[in-house]
Amino acid sequence: MTIITPLSRFITKSVLSKEQSEGVGAKIRRSIGRPELRNHDPFLMLDEFDSDATVGFPDHPHRGFETVTYMIEGQVQHEDFAGHKGTIGPGDLQWMTAGRGIVHSEMPVKTESRIHGLQLWINLPKEHKMCEPQYQELRDGQIPRATPYEGVIIKIIAGESHGVKSQVYTRTPTMYLDFKMDKNKTVTQNIPSSFTGFIYMLKGKAYIGDKEFEGEAHHTLTFSEDGAEMVKIQTKDEDAHFVFIAGEPLKEPIVQHGPFVMNTTEEIYETFVDYQHSQNGFERARNWRSSIA
Numbered sequence: 001m002t003i004i005t006p007l008s009r010f011i012t013k014s015v016l017s018k019e020q021s022e023g024v025g026a027k028i029r030r031s032i033g034r035p036e037l038r039n040h041d042p043f044l045m046l047d048e049f050d051s052d053a054t055v056g057f058p059d060h061p062h063r064g065f066e067t068v069t070y071m072i073e074g075q076v077q078h079e080d081f082a083g084h085k086g087t088i089g090p091g092d093l094q095w096m097t098a099g100r101g102i103v104h105s106e107m108p109v110k111t112e113s114r115i116h117g118l119q120l121w122i123n124l125p126k127e128h129k130m131c132e133p134q135y136q137e138l139r140d141g142q143i144p145r146a147t148p149y150e151g152v153i154i155k156i157i158a159g160e161s162h163g164v165k166s167q168v169y170t171r172t173p174t175m176y177l178d179f180k181m182d183k184n185k186t187v188t189q190n191i192p193s194s195f196t197g198f199i200y201m202l203k204g205k206a207y208i209g210d211k212e213f214e215g216e217a218h219h220t221l222t223f224s225e226d227g228a229e230m231v232k233i234q235t236k237d238e239d240a241h242f243v244f245i246a247g248e249p250l251k252e253p254i255v256q257h258g259p260f261v262m263n264t265t266e267e268i269y270e271t272f273v274d275y276q277h278s279q280n281g282f283e284r285a286r287n288w289r290s291s292i293a
């Protein structure tokens with residue numbers, strides 16, 4: 001018997017993200033997490049935010065997962081209940097492991113006319129859900145690039161591409177790549193056979209897989225789960241900008257209540273109690289108010 005492995009993953013679904021409101025007046029396009037894209041283990045949510053600077057995400061908690069903020073344009077300030085504070089500018093990355101608990105505020109720098117970026121929520125495996133919070137912060141210039149061909153630039157936010165590796169530590173094995181392709185280019189991207197993944201298009205058009213499935217801006221294109229270890233991506237008469245995100249599914253039960261993501265309803269209940277009583281990781285939430293919101 002011969003088993004024929006397809007050359008490239010193919011696209012199983014293409015879903016448009018329409019604009020909606022989140023936080024305080026922020027305009028977002030939800031990719032992963034919207035009704036048609038609910039179960040994408042290990043990913044919980046992907047939002048493309050694109051707003052003016054009058055809006056934001058004031059003081060709110062997280063537990064049990066990671067938030068990965070990647071700026072495209074403009075600047076977002078953040079401040080947490082432990083005094084960790086900073087600004088994320090164009091091309092910069094903030095990889096925040098909330099672990100047992102973070103309360104923070106994410107607000108645009110008020111002098112900016114536009115804030116545009118992506119926030120990805122990655123679930124944590126059971127053994128890491130209650131870990132100490134950690135930040136991995138990289139400026140645009142510190143994120144490595146691969147240029148496999150002229151006119152193809154890949155920023156390696158997490159994982160590996162064309163021999164270039166990211167130093168970001170991923171508790172949930174994750175690849176996060178930012179592709180900028182000129183028109184009429186072809187590139188292949190390796191992907192571990194067990195990973196689930198998708199492309200989120202930011203600009204232009206790309207053709208994915210051997211069947212050349214067309215992807216346009218604000219669409220999420222999910223990969224087949226057939227074990228193929230490569231994705232073929234082409235551009236034709238337009239340049240393209242997209243992110244390629246893939247990860248090892250955790251295959252653990254998920255109980256999510258807004259910004260808390262645990263394995264059981266019991267753990268979610270304990271989280272409410274911990275947050276309410278400022279304990280078990282939320283000690284510093286007591287009477288804390290951010291200075292930026």
Ligand code: FJE
Pocket residue numbers: 022023028047049057060069076106118119258259
């Ligand atoms: C959150 C609603 C929210 N997408 N994109 C409920 F809006 C948020 C939240 C964000 C967020 C923040 C940034 Cl900087 C970018 C985002 C949702 O903060 F955490 C809950 N629970």
Ligand code: FE
Pocket residue numbers: 057060062067104106
């Ligand atoms: Fe947050």
